[in-house]
Amino acid sequence: MTAVLETPPTVVPSPPAARRARRQNRLAWIGRHSIAIALAVMFLTPVVYLVLISLMTSDQALTSDYWPNSWHPENYVRVFEVTPLPRYLLNTMLYALTATALMLLSSVPAAYALAKLRFRGRNLLFLVIICVMMLPPQVVTVPLYLMWARNGLTGSLWPLVIPTLFGDAFAIFLLRQFLLTIPQEYLDAAKVDGCGEWRTLIRVVLPMARPGIAAAGLFQFFYCWNDYYGPLLYTSENEQAWTLSLGLASFHSVHHVDWNLVIAATVLTMAPIIVVFFFAQRAFVQGVTLTGVKG
Amino acid sequence: MSAQPLAIRIRRHATTLSFLAPALIGIVVFFGYPLVSAVYFSFTKFDLLSTPQWVGLANYRRMADDPFLLQSVRNTLWMVAVFVPVRIVSAIGLAVLLTQLKRGAGFFRTIFFLPSLAPPVAATIAFVYLLKPGTGPVNTALAHLGIDGPLWFSSPEWAKPSLVLLGLWGIGDLMVIFLAGVLGVPTSLYEAAALDGANAWHRFRYVTLPTIRPVILFAAVTGVIYTLQYFDQAAVAGSIASGQATTGGGISQSFGFPEGSTFTYPLWLYTVGFRYHALGYANALAVALFAVAFAVTVILLRRAKAFSGEETS
Numbered sequence: 001m002t003a004v005l006e007t008p009p010t011v012v013p014s015p016p017a018a019r020r021a022r023r024q025n026r027l028a029w030i031g032r033h034s035i036a037i038a039l040a041v042m043f044l045t046p047v048v049y050l051v052l053i054s055l056m057t058s059d060q061a062l063t064s065d066y067w068p069n070s071w072h073p074e075n076y077v078r079v080f081e082v083t084p085l086p087r088y089l090l091n092t093m094l095y096a097l098t099a100t101a102l103m104l105l106s107s108v109p110a111a112y113a114l115a116k117l118r119f120r121g122r123n124l125l126f127l128v129i130i131c132v133m134m135l136p137p138q139v140v141t142v143p144l145y146l147m148w149a150r151n152g153l154t155g156s157l158w159p160l161v162i163p164t165l166f167g168d169a170f171a172i173f174l175l176r177q178f179l180l181t182i183p184q185e186y187l188d189a190a191k192v193d194g195c196g197e198w199r200t201l202i203r204v205v206l207p208m209a210r211p212g213i214a215a216a217g218l219f220q221f222f223y224c225w226n227d228y229y230g231p232l233l234y235t236s237e238n239e240q241a242w243t244l245s246l247g248l249a250s251f252h253s254v255h256h257v258d259w260n261l262v263i264a265a266t267v268l269t270m271a272p273i274i275v276v277f278f279f280a281q282r283a284f285v286q287g288v289t290l291t292g293v294k295g
Numbered sequence: 296m297s298a299q300p301l302a303i304r305i306r307r308h309a310t311t312l313s314f315l316a317p318a319l320i321g322i323v324v325f326f327g328y329p330l331v332s333a334v335y336f337s338f339t340k341f342d343l344l345s346t347p348q349w350v351g352l353a354n355y356r357r358m359a360d361d362p363f364l365l366q367s368v369r370n371t372l373w374m375v376a377v378f379v380p381v382r383i384v385s386a387i388g389l390a391v392l393l394t395q396l397k398r399g400a401g402f403f404r405t406i407f408f409l410p411s412l413a414p415p416v417a418a419t420i421a422f423v424y425l426l427k428p429g430t431g432p433v434n435t436a437l438a439h440l441g442i443d444g445p446l447w448f449s450s451p452e453w454a455k456p457s458l459v460l461l462g463l464w465g466i467g468d469l470m471v472i473f474l475a476g477v478l479g480v481p482t483s484l485y486e487a488a489a490l491d492g493a494n495a496w497h498r499f500r501y502v503t504l505p506t507i508r509p510v511i512l513f514a515a516v517t518g519v520i521y522t523l524q525y526f527d528q529a530a531v532a533g534s535i536a537s538g539q540a541t542t543g544g545g546i547s548q549s550f551g552f553p554e555g556s557t558f559t560y561p562l563w564l565y566t567v568g569f570r571y572h573a574l575g576y577a578n579a580l581a582v583a584l585f586a587v588a589f590a591v592t593v594i595l596l597r598r599a600k601a602f603s604g605e606e607t608s
Contacts, residue, residue: 032395039389040406046421046464047410049432053424064430110318119311127596129318132326134517134592136524138561139585140329142568142577143336147329149343166321197310226414228527233569245416249531252538263424269417277412281405288468289475 047270054267058258072260076268079261085268087240088247095157095231095243096224103164103171103220104213110167111175112201116187126176132169137229145233155238160230164220171216177290178212179205215287218280222273244269330585336578343572354579364580366555367563370455374525374559378459379518383511386466390473391499404474411467415527422461423448423535448536451556458528458557469514476510477503509598516595523588526561533557560584 053061054075056068079085113119114126148159182205190200206213228245235241248265251257257265277284299307337354339347358364389407393400410418426433426447434444445453484502493501504511534549550566551558564584568577 029397032392033398036392036396036399036403039392040403043406043410043464046425049425050421062430064432064435066432106317106321109314113311113314117311117314119308125315128322130596131589131592132322134520134588134595135326135330136520136561136584136588138524138526138564139581139588140326140333141564142574142581143329143332144325145568146332146574163321163325165317166325167318169322172318197314201314222412226416228414228416228531232530245414245527248414248420249416249534252535259424262420266417266420270413273412273414274409277409285404285408285471288471 047267050263050267054260054264056260058260061258061260061263075260075264079257079264079268082261083251083257083265084239084242084247085244085265088242088244091157091241092225092243092245095161095227096221098161099164099224100217100220102161103168104217106165106167107171107216108175108206108209108213109201111172111179112205114172114176115179116182116184116205117197129169129172133173141233148234154234156241157231157235157243159234160224160227168220171220174216174219174287174290175209175212178215179209182208211283211286212290214280214283215290218276218284219287221276225273333578333581333585336575337582338575339578340573340575342574347575350575354576357576358579358583363555363558363563363566366551367558367560370551370556370558371523371525371560373455374458374522375519377455378462378522378525379515381459382462382466382469382518383514385463386469386473386514387477387507387511389466389470390477391503393470393474394477404471407470408467411465411469413465415465416531418461418465419528419531420535422457422464423532426457426460448532449553451554454532454536454553454556458532461528461532469518472514473507473510476507480506512598513595516591519591520588523584523591524561525559526565529557529559529562 049066052066052068055071055073056065057070057072060069114122114129144159145154148154153159153162186204186208187200190204195203226245227243228249231241231243231246235243235246244265248262248269251262251265252259336347338349338351340350340353341347393404393407396403413421425431428434428444428446428449431444431447433447437444447453447457480503484506485498488498488502530550533552537549537552550562560580561584564577564580567573567580
């Protein structure tokens with residue numbers, strides 16, 4: 001009997017089925033990761049390639065070479081000298097920063113009212129805001145253009161900045177979705193302490209809503225930075241007011257700038273977006289997710 | 296509510312109004328007013344110098360036999376039929392792939408997401424250069440494999456597929472939305488399915504897909520709306536590939552290159568309005584666009600719970 005007890009626990013030889021399953025798992029693992037790596041290379045190639053071209057001589061940039069024969073980082077300085085890039089950069093910065101600041105000032109209170117205040121017509125107003133958000137900008141382009149032209153503001157970026165003073169539908173939507181997640185108890189506590197609605201918003205809600213506000217602000221900043229249609233519509237006639245996107249599209253064809261410099265400017269236009277993204281990745285991904293439907 | 300004295304009620308309304316006033320003004324001035332004017336202008340004829348003259352339905356009748364309109368509608372419909380589904384299927388594929396990765400999912404997510412932030416003009420220039428027929432790296436690589444690459448942005452058959460490729464590069468935002476959807480599928484559903492002997496494909500087909508259906512609807516509707524207003528990439532690709540002027544007065548001359556293959560509805564609207572200054576007709580085109588976009592939006596509003604305006608807390 002003791003002998004039985006002393007027998008070491010038998011090592012069950014894994015049946016061939018289990019072993020096969022394990023091997024299959026490992027193969028699947030390798031397969032999935034290989035696909036992911038291949039895709040990652042495909043997604044990165046355009047950017048890597050652009051950077052390489054931007055460091056070539058103008059002659060080599062016209063060939064089918066992948067690798068620069070000699071390195072020319074000075075292209076990035078030259079493009080500032082031979083094109084109005086500094087002007088475009090300044091315009092784009094001013095446009096994106098002012099629009100973002102004004103948009104937040106006007107949209108946060110509206111989103112707060114939609115999320116936390118009770119008033120008649122609230123759901124209707126929210127529906128209208130979604131419709132505004134979904135509206136293709138081309139629908140109202142002509143009447144808006146005529147309106148700005150009557151006021152003598154075409155040829156500048158004002159027609160794009162001024163409307164942000166009056167809220168942005170997408171930002172209001174995004175912020176409202178975010179503010180809904182703040183528990184009512186915090187607001188009630190503030191009211192008990194004698195805070196009015198504005199004080200509650202500024203003292204209690206703003207600090208808690210920082211990630212949402214960051215996401216909405218980033219979206220607006222990127223939208224302005226990338227905007228092509230708006231500046232094309234209002235500033236084509238006045239090159240002094242052009243933005244990066246507008247200028248970039250005209251370098252090669254209008255100004256006959258060499259390809260290596262055009263590509264350098266292209267890289268420069270993408271770079272700030274990537275830098276900002278790495279600093280604010282969390283807020284950003286959270287924001288994109290919020291735009292999707294819940295449930 | 297009615298028990299409250301009038302003064303308090305008025306004050307409460309004043310507070311609410313103080314929060315909403317800027318947005319309300321914005322909606323009226325930059326949405327309501329131009330929308331109503333667009334409808335009114337669509338029954339008139341005028342240019343930048345003349346005043347609108349009532350012409351009744353003339354602009355709408357003109358739409359019936361406008362070859363450029365027909366061409367632009369065809370191109371936009373092609374984009375809706377190909378661009379939208381291809382982007383959705385690819386985004387779901389990427390999202391599912393990310394959830395299956397045990398290592399480096401965050402790293403891959405960042406790589407796939409980043410290009411979606413690239414400015415459209417910059418991305419378009421990059422792709423026209425990458426896909427240059429003669430010396431572009433893609434065709435050079437294809438030549439190494441013994442494949443005679445297409446003319447991409449310079450060929451009427453391949454110009455729109457090239458735009459789809461460009462759109463796939465920027466698929467990251469859609470992927471993140473689907474990723475949230477796929478991660479939101481309760482694991483208990485997968486476990487139950489596995490007990491029933493479902494393989495990976497069955498689990499995807501009968502568990503994942505039905506659960507993320509609202510997200511697919513959302514992506515389809517926003518995708519159609521996005522495609523209806525598709526402008527930047529088509530305009531820039533046409534002008535860079537053709538080597539013609541892009542901005543200022545010359546902008547619309549390169550629209551649709553090559554042979555009108557990238558000539559989308561918004562490009563025609565812009566051309567009519569800002570090159571020919573046929574502002575009445577441009578507004579008729581705008582009203583038609585609004586009708587379609589609105590109909591598509593209504594589908595979403597009627598189906599999606601998150602948009603119903605109900606409070607979730």
